[in-house]
Amino acid sequence: MPVSATNWADEVDGEDQPQTFTDANGITTTIEYRTNEDGKKVKVTRRTQKKLIHDVVNKAVAARKKWPKFGKEKGNRPGPDPATTNVGDNIKLKLSSTGDVVQDVDEKHEAMKAQLQNKKILCRICKGDHFTTKCPYKDSLGMEDAAAPVAAAEEAAPEEQQTGSKYIAPHMRAGASGPKSGDRDSMREKRDEQPTLRVTNLSEDVTEGDVSELFKRFGHISRVFLARDRETNQCKGFAFVSFTMREDAQRALEAIDGRGYDNLILRVEWAR
């Protein structure tokens, strides 16, 4: 990094230079400074990991790869141009033999509908039985408290009673027993109740499958969490395994602790 320059002018100059460094995982980070359309300087950080893949291809295919670009691409550098080629979000193609592909799409919709069926929907503007956002008088009567989240439409009724000037956070409001926050708490409690083991000194190549393979012989496993490096997606060396039965977990702890696995000696202890 050339930022250790003595003089501020040098420092500014140095900042404009692209910086490149490679870390221990083989990830190269490139930092560039560019001026965008609005004339503002932006910092562009790119992290790349190079993998060399050998592939045998047809001679004609290899020859075509060397063709110069033409048409609108004429004179452009080889390699995909981000203006025309992008990588989309990860999409899972779940193949199933049971024909349940169709249901899984509409399930969410149905669940949402069922959830709303028992709830009384009340408009905050005209007191009609529709969502506030869908109110036909929205523009004419105006929103009383537009700050309130729209999603909380079903709790509109109690809210009306305590229309004070003071802001009350959604989860503190009367009637808002907080299905969401309550859910989360109960989830955590449930998780805490489960006997969980912490497994450390795992090797880098271990996957969730390996861990559950190793532990499932002792009893039913409810959850396996394997800590992974965010960039390399490799195991960070520890995992949590939750059993449904405490006895199973105890047996697993006694059996696996101190055992060798992938040239390393595993350490298993109760998770806190």
Next chain:
Amino acid sequence: MRPILLQGHERSLTQIKYNREGDLLFSVSKDHVVNAWFSHNGERLGTYEGHVGAIWTVDVNSSSTLLISGSADNTAKLWDVSNGKCLKSWEFNTAVRCVQFSEDDKLVLIVTEPRMGYPATLQIFNVENSTTETVSSEPIYDFHPEGPKITVAAWGALNRYIVAGRENGSVALIDPKSGEYISTNKVHELTLTDLQMSADRTYFITASKDKSAKVLETESLEVLKTYTTDTPLNSAAIMPKHQEFVVVGGGQEAMDVTTTSSRQGKFECRFWHKVLEEEVGRVRGHFGPINTIAIHPDGRSFASGGEDGYVRVHHFDDDFFTFKFQI
């Protein structure tokens, strides 16, 4: 899998096609340009410019030297694949609906629409040696097929037949030497939108607006398999290797799209088991109807082009190849 999004078109896609090795992908849309892409990384090789109307159809020959495109500007153009030069432009009276190279690369089939008093034509041109010599403007055969309008057409095995899909949902076998109908079979209720041959051209798959796709035997036009979905289909393709699947795609009509969410629009590529006629999976991603689907000849990836102007190239994950259908 992470799809590669190709944004080379400003309007909705009409057709995409892989070349024989599958390293190049050609896409045409209503915005007058043909794009050529490297399928493995989505890099654009170039564009073929010259059309002044929406391009409906494209095809590449098996040695990837010639490309033909048919457009609504009443022309079909022959291009040099490697440099984007136009080698020949044929003028017609009406828009070109469908073009295809024959199996031996010597002939091209061009189907034009009936419009403004002009009848539909089905013409066959000789393009042998077209990289070195000038191509004749006169067709070898010029037929005026009677009956319903032909929407899609393809060559059968060994150039013995031309298979045509028509507006009334029927498929017809045409003799390429006389232009006579050999046989017809009304297999769909509504218009055919796509017709793709299997690798050996002994059977083909059709997609129709009547929400179903069917696999038919070429020789007899007998329906072998039916895949019934819940949405009008615009395209269907057969997976050549690794898995016995077909991929179909569509979605509700483009003009109705704004009135529904993309979830209800059913803009997904659906994977069906070819033999057992069971749906096995879906790939979502488009936010408009899917107009065209093509599968890489090695069966390791596929691409879909939508009304939204995007081409999405999907390379299958490893678990796709190990999947076994449980009965």
